[in-house]
């Protein structure tokens with residue numbers, strides 16, 4: 391049965407006040423505000439001295455009443471995968487777009503990408519739809535279609551100017567993510583990939599809270615081989631374990647540089663402590679594979695093109711295919727169906 395939804399709010403309204411939160415606060419939320427609707431509202435350490443404390447303390451608590459609506463809205467999505475990274479800049483959004491293109495190589499599959507990196511959305515650029523805007527109808531917001539079977543939703547589509555900085559505190563980000571899940575008409579999808587900001591922030595908690603009821607298949611973690619990146623992956627693994635999110639596997643990105651001309655490999659980011667593979671083994675999570683550093687990946691993303699289509703025989707493309715196959719196996723899907731052989 392189609393979920394009954396209220397007409398979405400005009401985009402401008404959402405940007406100016408994306409939460410439309412109750413209760414109405416009398417002052418801006420302090421930096422570590424747990425959110426006026428959270429269980430800790432009014433009682434957390436950061437609430438001390440806040441002018442909103444009384445209002446928040448008396449506000450209704452408990453599960454978000456919109457969760458059943460979100461669950462109904464997402465009922466046509468077969469698989470939901472979160473893409474996480476401990477550190478920024480390790481290639482999480484790049485990997486998300488590569489994964490989206492890989493899944494979309496099966497014309498029978500329909501794929502969606504939701505960009506929850508609200509402060510630094512890069513998915514529209516990488517999927518070649520940066521200048522698009524979303525359409526609002528009485529039944530919801532339509533995602534932008536990057537390909538016939540690849541839909542994208544990002545805060546980027548709502549900004550009047552792509553250079554605008556988005557400076558929002560936790561509760562507002564939480565509200566926008568809820569809006570994305572509640573009001574976007576994804577329709578029937580085989581895969582929804584959720585690109586998240588680096589680290590373990592409000593956005594991760596929101597995505598997990600809102601998606602949990604409708605089911606998350608699990609999370610894919612992206613890292614580079616250096617210990618500084620791996621350190622943060624440990625925190626991400628801990629976050630997933632605490633939040634009850636299954637870890638589908640770890641990908642080591644930019645593992646080695648493979649010369650596009652002679653295909654000779656060289657280590658640019660050296661795995662001084664054994665890299666992603668050793669970490670995966672130590673932490674008891676699946677290792678999905680290594681993706682080499684290939685400047686053509688960055689170029690394909692800058693031009694919004696599919697690296698899979700442009701460089702199908704490159705070592706990086708072959709490595710990515712191996713990663714997708716391992717991921718499909720961990721999800722108990724037929725790899726040949728997820729990404730048909732050429």
Ligand SMILES: Nc1ncnc2c1ncn2[C@@H]1O[C@H](COP(=O)(O)OP(=O)(O)OP(=O)(O)O)[C@@H](O)[C@H]1O
Nearest residue numbers: 478479480481482483484588644682683684687688
């Ligand atoms: N395998 C790769 N080979 C070459 N360049 C890569 C590869 N993976 C990512 N890059 C490049 O690394 C840079 C960072 O990638 P990306 O923006 O995907 O990182 P991120 O982890 O999503 O960062 P953040 O979370 O901070 O937004 C980009 O310029 C991208 O083109």
